[in-house]
Amino acid sequence: MYYSTLYASPVGKITLGCDGENIVGLWIEGQKYHGDTIPEAMVEKDDLPVFDAAKKWLDRYFAGEKPAISELPLAPFGGDFRQAVWKILCEIPYGEVTTYGEIAKKLAIQMHKVSMSSQAVGGAVGHNPISIIIPCHRVVGSNGSLTGYAGGINKKTKLLELEGVDMSQLFIPTRGTAL
Known part of the structure; x- marks a missing residue:
C-alpha cells in the first residue's frame, strides 16, 4: 500500500508519497512524471511518522537550513x-x-x-x-x-x-x- 500527503511550499504544492515507512516520491505540482514510479494508486493519509519527518525536513530546507538527506528514509523506485x-x-x-x-x-x-x-x-x-x-x-x-x-x-x-x-x-x- 502506498500513501500520499500534501505539503505547501514556496515553490508550490508538493505531493509526498510513501510506502508507510520510506519516502518513495516528492513531486511539485505540475511536474513531469508526477507519481509515475508508484506501482499502484496512493491513498491519502496525512498522519504517518515518515510524512511528519519529511515535512519537518522540508520546513528546515525552505527556512534556509541544510538538513541532511540521510535524515530521511528514502526508497525511490528505479533500476x-x-x-x-x-x-x-x-x-x-x-x-x-x-x-x-x-x-x-x-x-x-x-x-x-x-x-x-x-x-x-x-x-x-x-x-x-x-x-x-x-x-x-x-x-x-x-x-x-x-x-x-x-x-x-x-x-x-x-x-x-x-x-x-x-x-x-x-x-x-x-x-x-x-x-
Whole structure:
C-alpha cells in the first residue's frame, strides 16, 4: 500500500508519497512524471511518522537550513542505473551545482567503463522521483545552462537561489527540456 500527503511550499504544492515507512516520491505540482514510479494508486493519509519527518525536513530546507538527506528514509523506485545516478545526486553539496558530464564521468569510473553518456544521465536525473530531497535541481549543463528540470525552470532557479548558489555563470536556455 502506498500513501500520499500534501505539503505547501514556496515553490508550490508538493505531493509526498510513501510506502508507510520510506519516502518513495516528492513531486511539485505540475511536474513531469508526477507519481509515475508508484506501482499502484496512493491513498491519502496525512498522519504517518515518515510524512511528519519529511515535512519537518522540508520546513528546515525552505527556512534556509541544510538538513541532511540521510535524515530521511528514502526508497525511490528505479533500476540500477537510475539508482546509481540518484546516489551521486545525494552527494552534491547544498549550495553547489555539478554538470551532467561530471556525473557521467563518476558513473563511468564506478562502472569500470571508458565513458558514459551525459544524455543517459540526464534521463535518470529527469526521472528522479524524490525531487528537492534528492537534489536533481543542482545539476546544470556544462555551459551553465539551467536545463532539464522536470519541475520547471522557474522552480529550479528558485531552489538554487534559496541555497545561495552563485547564479552569475548560469543562464536560462532559450529552448530545451526545462522550458
